[in-house]
Amino acid sequence: MKANIVLLPGDGIGPEVVAAAQSVLEAVEKKYGHIFEMSEYLIGGAAIDATGQALPAETLAACQQADAVLLGAVGGPKWDDPAAAVRPEQGLLGLRKNLGLFANLRPVVPQADLLSASPLRPDLLDGVDLLVVRELTGGIYFGEPRGRREVNGQWEAFDTMLYSENEVRRVVRLAFELARGRRKKVTSVDKANVLDSSRLWRQVAAQVASEYPDVEFEVLLVDAATMHLITRPASFDVMVTTNMFGDILTDEASVLTGSMGNLPSASLGEDTNRLGKPRGLYEPIHGSAPDIAGEGIANPIGTIVSAAMLLRHSLGMEPEARAVENAVDTAIRAGHRTIDLARSGEKSLNTAMITDAIVKLV
Numbered sequence: 001m002k003a004n005i006v007l008l009p010g011d012g013i014g015p016e017v018v019a020a021a022q023s024v025l026e027a028v029e030k031k032y033g034h035i036f037e038m039s040e041y042l043i044g045g046a047a048i049d050a051t052g053q054a055l056p057a058e059t060l061a062a063c064q065q066a067d068a069v070l071l072g073a074v075g076g077p078k079w080d081d082p083a084a085a086v087r088p089e090q091g092l093l094g095l096r097k098n099l100g101l102f103a104n105l106r107p108v109v110p111q112a113d114l115l116s117a118s119p120l121r122p123d124l125l126d127g128v129d130l131l132v133v134r135e136l137t138g139g140i141y142f143g144e145p146r147g148r149r150e151v152n153g154q155w156e157a158f159d160t161m162l163y164s165e166n167e168v169r170r171v172v173r174l175a176f177e178l179a180r181g182r183r184k185k186v187t188s189v190d191k192a193n194v195l196d197s198s199r200l201w202r203q204v205a206a207q208v209a210s211e212y213p214d215v216e217f218e219v220l221l222v223d224a225a226t227m228h229l230i231t232r233p234a235s236f237d238v239m240v241t242t243n244m245f246g247d248i249l250t251d252e253a254s255v256l257t258g259s260m261g262n263l264p265s266a267s268l269g270e271d272t273n274r275l276g277k278p279r280g281l282y283e284p285i286h287g288s289a290p291d292i293a294g295e296g297i298a299n300p301i302g303t304i305v306s307a308a309m310l311l312r313h314s315l316g317m318e319p320e321a322r323a324v325e326n327a328v329d330t331a332i333r334a335g336h337r338t339i340d341l342a343r344s345g346e347k348s349l350n351t352a353m354i355t356d357a358i359v360k361l362v
């Protein structure tokens with residue numbers, strides 16, 4: 001099969017982890033006889049430096065025509081001036097919005113051999129297999145108005161957290177559909193005791209829940225959810241929540257796996273590609289890690305398993321996706337660790353070494 005994949009390395013460790021995932025995709029091509037046309041485009045800070053824009057028109061056009069997009073990370077101290085008119089993150093947010101990717105799937109499944117890498121007690125991690133479905137194109141990330149103004153000689157700044165019924169309904173519905181193929185439980189997370197947008201969220205979520213009597217439904221306030229996530233992580237199946245709460249909860253959830261470097265994500269919408277599958281955007285949940293960028297020691301696993309999700313969701317290649325995930329699992333079981341996963345005294349591999357180990361196992 002032929003597929004067209006756009007690679008967006010971005011900033012910081014982005015190019016290193018995308019190169020790793022690219023070698024894994026090349027191994028899949030060879031082994032399964034596919035042809036992946038992979039082309040790189042600029043996004044984020046790298047795009048700002050080259051073109052003045054975080055999401056150049058050429059990049060967006062390529063992504064709109066691709067079967068799937070794989071992204072590394074955007075952002076870094078170089079572009080962090082709070083007064084800057086253009087920011088790297090606008091590239092990623094613009095891409096999500098323009099591609100209509102309203103649902104971000106972030107699966108959290110700790111690997112048995114990495115339990116000791118997590119700060120949580122191993123007995124708490126037993127049986128953890130959760131999926132966070134984060135709303136991705138609405139909420140406070142996109143609400144208008146937003147901005148800064150001077151009032152009585154003082155600056156103030158404001159954002160708007162806004163959700164429409166439809167925006168809530170489509171993402172909550174997807175969460176229920178996904179739960180049906182899993183352990184049949186959905187936890188909706190909001191802040192309905194304080195926020196109007198959350199009260200609407202909760203109301204719509206309850207309506208959707210009534211269409212799925214076979215799926216257990218639970219609601220949690222986000223502050224409580226942060227606690228339950230580390231006191232009873234195994235009790236969750238699918239968690240569905242707003243854009244900002246999902247951003248925060250998934251960084252927290254990622255350490256259940258030992259390192260946020262392990263966590264993949266898939267962003268999906270209604271648009272389909274030439275194969276009739278969702279034209280998704282796949283990215284690790286971690287950031288650009290400027291402190292270690294260029295050292296060749298970044299953990300590429302989150303991006304490699306994001307590529308596995310790409311194979312599964314956008315190309316319909318389930319066996320190939322499993323082969324990549326199994327290769328990662330086997331490499332970890334064989335004791336291969338990047339520095340973020342190694343415990344003191346354990347030997348650690350650099351990005352190229354762990355990637356080679358995984359490539360050989362595909």
Ligand code: IPM
Pocket residue numbers: 074075089092093247285287
């Ligand atoms: C993420 C990231 C992004 C987000 C940033 C880089 C804009 O933290 O994908 O979780 O906040 O969505």
Ligand code: MG
Pocket residue numbers: 247248251285
């Ligand atoms: Mg985040």
